[in-house]
Amino acid sequence: MSLEELLATRLLVQGNSGSGKSHLLRRLIEQSAHAVQQVVIDPEGDFASLAQVFGHVVVDAAAQSENGMRQIASRTRQSRVSVVVTLENLDTERQMRHAGAFLNGLFDIDREFWTPILVVVDEAQLFAPAVAGEVSDDARKASLEAMTNLMCRGRKRGLAGIIATQRLAKLAKNVAAEASNFLMGRTFLDIDMQRAADLLGIDRRQAEVFRDLERGRFVGLGPALSRRPVTIAIGEVKTHSHAGGAKLLPLPEMTREEAKGLLFQSNAPQTPRYVPEQALGTEALLETLDHAPAVVVPLLAAAEPRPDLAAGSEPEFRAPEPPPALPEANQGGGIEAVLDQLFGEEGAIGRSVSSLYDEFLARCRTRRLSGRVLDIVHFRRKLVLAQAGITASIAALAGWDLAQAQANALDEQFQGLFLHLAAAALQELPCPSDAMIAQACGSHSQRRALGVLTRMQQMGVVEIYEELNGQRVVVLPGLQWRTAPGHTSDPLAWSG
Ligand SMILES: Nc1ncnc2c1ncn2[C@@H]1O[C@H](COP(=O)(O)OP(=O)(O)O)[C@@H](O)[C@H]1O
Ligand SMILES: [Mg+2]
Known part of the structure; x- marks a missing residue:
């Protein structure tokens, strides 16, 4: 990527959540940190870790007034210090107001300070939403205007906008329209694909390729990237997002009584921080599974079996064998009746799952049913379905x-x-x-x-x-x- 060209233009990154946009921004910021001043508008507190390696100053917006944000922004330009503006501890409306104030502070500055600066905005649709949301009109106007200044009028003042969004359709059109460099990642929804095709000036059918992009791969186009669309794989980064990917983590082993004690006893000893020996991947986890047929209580009796599993030609992971018949023929029906009654009662809403579960077990006992065939996890699922009004039909x-x-x-x-x-x-x-x-x-x-x-x-x-x-x-x-x-x-x- 030509950094000089980028400073003279603007970049739009789009891709569904998890497509690797924040990683891409991080790569870009890290690789250019030595060469140009940077401001990162960070709604999720992802980028604060840049401070440790690259010396960015972290501005915690929650600790500042709007006016304070504006002043810190002017000083940022005067001193040419790179900053990360963390907005994670604010509600949506204040995120918009504070980000808007900061961007305006960068924009409204004397001509002598118009030096080049990369302004990176992650989740830009939060600050330049296409439609009015829950927030007040003036908060939305303030941040939308600041984003418009950044993307449409900022270049002369040295502001090079780099914005990332998970949904093009949610981003205000005028803010997206000024970008001339694009990095398009994995996109599922037709409406976003169409907006992307329109922006890139390509045929809508060609935009179908965005559907199949892997995480960390983007189609790039524009003066700072390439004259023709090229697929780019985003490389490694040095710092890490605190969010991280979802990892499977085994749970600590303890009995139900021990667990209860830990939660409810006033003099319970401080639990040592649990350090798993090793986080298991899905493959490894499957291997540890006991292959004896489990007693599976179907979530909903009437739910149809998934056709792809029933008729499938050698599915990779076979559905478990049907559960063995319950000891008493109508035991399942009896349990359903207990559940229906329990969930239908006025007081059920708002009670904790565990107290409802205890109640359920007690009622099963009085009817000589074994409530334990439904463990608390499945019990909770049934409760959620009942509260949500999801009937078998x-x-x-x-x-x-x-x-x-x-x-x-x-x-x-x-x-x-x-x-x-x-x-x-x-x-x-x-x-x-x-x-x-x-x-x-x-x-x-x-x-x-x-x-x-x-x-x-x-x-x-x-x-x-x-x-x-x-x-x-x-x-x-x-x-x-x-x-x-x-x-x-x-x-x-x-x-x-
Ligand atoms: N190019 C890449 N190489 C390695 N890991 C990546 C890459 N891109 C994304 N990831 C990982 O994938 C996960 C989701 O990426 P992220 O950038 O947070 O997605 P997004 O911001 O689009 O929602 C993160 O854990 C990130 O570390
Ligand atoms: Mg992200």
């Missing part, structure tokens, strides 16, 4: 297994709400009301549940739109499903 709908698979990949706290929204979308029903959202989260507090929804929005798991009449629509981009518009406070809204 919904689970049997075509396409539901896709929703379930995506939910399984999410953190536990998001699964219930995700499933609830997916069920509404799949059935083309209105977007659930706030009250239903709270119930799907297993919470009494609508505020807390809406917080969960907002976090899902920030992670890109859902997109939320408001219709002109105030109704809400939720889009699940990973499934390309959307709900019908629904009132946020309609007590008659779909209740699963």
